[in-house]
Amino acid sequence: MAKAPQDLQIAILGAGMGGLTCALALAQRGFKNIDVYENAHDLGFVGAGIQLAPNMARVLDGLGVWKPIEAEAVNIGDTSVRVGADNSELAHVELGYIKETYGYRHMVGHRSSLANGLYQGCLKESAIKFHFATTASAVESFGPRPTFTATPRDGGSPYKVECDILLGADGIKSETRQAMMKLLDVNTGVKDTNQAAYRIMIHKDQIKDDPELLALINSTTVTRWIGEKRHIIAYAVSNNTIYNLSTTQPDTNFAAATNATYTTKGDKKAMLNVFADFCPMVQRLLDYVPEGEVCEWKLRVHDPLPTWIHKSVALVGDACHPTLPHLAQGAAQAIEDGAVIAVALSRLPDTTPESINKALRVYEKVRKERAETLVEMAAASGRALHLGDGAAKAERDRQFAELKAKGGKGPVPDKWADADVQRNIYGFDCTKVTEEQFDELFSQM
Numbered sequence: 001m002a003k004a005p006q007d008l009q010i011a012i013l014g015a016g017m018g019g020l021t022c023a024l025a026l027a028q029r030g031f032k033n034i035d036v037y038e039n040a041h042d043l044g045f046v047g048a049g050i051q052l053a054p055n056m057a058r059v060l061d062g063l064g065v066w067k068p069i070e071a072e073a074v075n076i077g078d079t080s081v082r083v084g085a086d087n088s089e090l091a092h093v094e095l096g097y098i099k100e101t102y103g104y105r106h107m108v109g110h111r112s113s114l115a116n117g118l119y120q121g122c123l124k125e126s127a128i129k130f131h132f133a134t135t136a137s138a139v140e141s142f143g144p145r146p147t148f149t150a151t152p153r154d155g156g157s158p159y160k161v162e163c164d165i166l167l168g169a170d171g172i173k174s175e176t177r178q179a180m181m182k183l184l185d186v187n188t189g190v191k192d193t194n195q196a197a198y199r200i201m202i203h204k205d206q207i208k209d210d211p212e213l214l215a216l217i218n219s220t221t222v223t224r225w226i227g228e229k230r231h232i233i234a235y236a237v238s239n240n241t242i243y244n245l246s247t248t249q250p251d252t253n254f255a256a257a258t259n260a261t262y263t264t265k266g267d268k269k270a271m272l273n274v275f276a277d278f279c280p281m282v283q284r285l286l287d288y289v290p291e292g293e294v295c296e297w298k299l300r301v302h303d304p305l306p307t308w309i310h311k312s313v314a315l316v317g318d319a320c321h322p323t324l325p326h327l328a329q330g331a332a333q334a335i336e337d338g339a340v341i342a343v344a345l346s347r348l349p350d351t352t353p354e355s356i357n358k359a360l361r362v363y364e365k366v367r368k369e370r371a372e373t374l375v376e377m378a379a380a381s382g383r384a385l386h387l388g389d390g391a392a393k394a395e396r397d398r399q400f401a402e403l404k405a406k407g408g409k410g411p412v413p414d415k416w417a418d419a420d421v422q423r424n425i426y427g428f429d430c431t432k433v434t435e436e437q438f439d440e441l442f443s444q445m
């Protein structure tokens, strides 16, 4: 008897948001053999917040994991863009309309809550097997049967894995991408953005005697303090018990570093220095970070890849479209990837490598242009936020002033809060679009 598509063996490299979503969405569409290989010993919950945009929530809800994540998240009522130096408000945009427009509220949450929600969903699926503490390397064959080497980190012998479909969801440093591009003779070095980020969480009990900061943590406002080449975005997460700050600043600490690490323990004094000319309230906030808990990330991207697919291998998430955080869409886009791949593979007419490749190219068709547009838009928004004195900044601030005069209605230089941008990002139902367009796109491949 011919093999059914759902019997195909699928290997997923990486258990980040992209890999977890692929696994869960595929299992829910009846795939029975899904193996997830993750380098880390566990999900390695990063202490940081994350925006849970409506396009992400829609996918998560479709997978049945949104409710617990939503229960711990904070609903965003509005956003305030402020001058870092004096805390004066440049613009204020109400975001309450998002729920009625897109069906989901715009929420913010803890990364661990999002990852754990997806993981708990996966644990309910007997089709998914996790291989933690296992490093995948040396993708040798890309099809008809992809192969790679799995190396247990705790001392077991490396072994070769063969599968029908390989999904490289292994993040910005993706080995899968490197192997694929090497084979295709494409040079896609990771691009330096010259930007780095501190990610900070302040607990409510740390600021209990500071009414000004308590007001921030109790609010439903996303605040952005901006300055030349730097900004801070901040919001409360975990039912308003933690205040999350994510900064962007010129990368000086990593400047000389190699590719080996994109994250490091930062120096608190250096962090305070970066924002030394920001207002006293911001400085007070930053000063609450315990010594030794300053974590700095290097922000990297790469040029658009010529393809995300080779034979029966596909790239997913940051492996193929790493995005600067200024639009808060990187994880949302990785999650869309997972949802679209599952729909495309579930519609396979047969299990030949040719059909697998065509279905993966349908995934690429639905996703690539959209994701790459957002990568560019996030970079452009960052450039606008980080302007120094000059004509461009004067024009940006004129737009902010006009927005303020119109009660928050109109184009927003901070693209994250712009209604037209939101329409394109939040209004896109990736699962529905793939369902509707699959047959036509597949026939064109």
Ligand SMILES: Cc1cc2nc3c(=O)[nH]c(=O)nc-3n(C[C@H](O)[C@H](O)[C@H](O)COP(=O)(O)OP(=O)(O)OC[C@H]3O[C@@H](n4cnc5c(N)ncnc54)[C@H](O)[C@@H]3O)c2cc1C
Pocket (backbone or CB within 6 Å): 013, 014, 015, 016, 017, 018, 019, 037, 038, 039, 040, 049, 050, 051, 052, 134, 135, 136, 137, 169, 170, 171, 172, 173, 174, 175, 197, 199, 246, 297, 299, 316, 317, 318, 319, 322, 323, 324, 325, 328, 329, 330, 331, 332, 333, 334
């Ligand atoms: C400062 C900052 C703020 C952000 N804020 C937001 C936000 O508000 N909203 C949003 O949507 N996005 C945000 N993002 C982006 C988001 O974090 C990423 O886009 C997202 O996490 C990418 O998910 P991923 O699964 O593709 O990759 P990753 O999360 O990097 O996961 C890849 C996984 O693969 C594993 N792995 C790597 N190599 C191997 C190997 N060889 N073998 C086995 N396993 C391997 C890794 O251990 C990791 O678990 C932000 C990013 C930054 C830096």
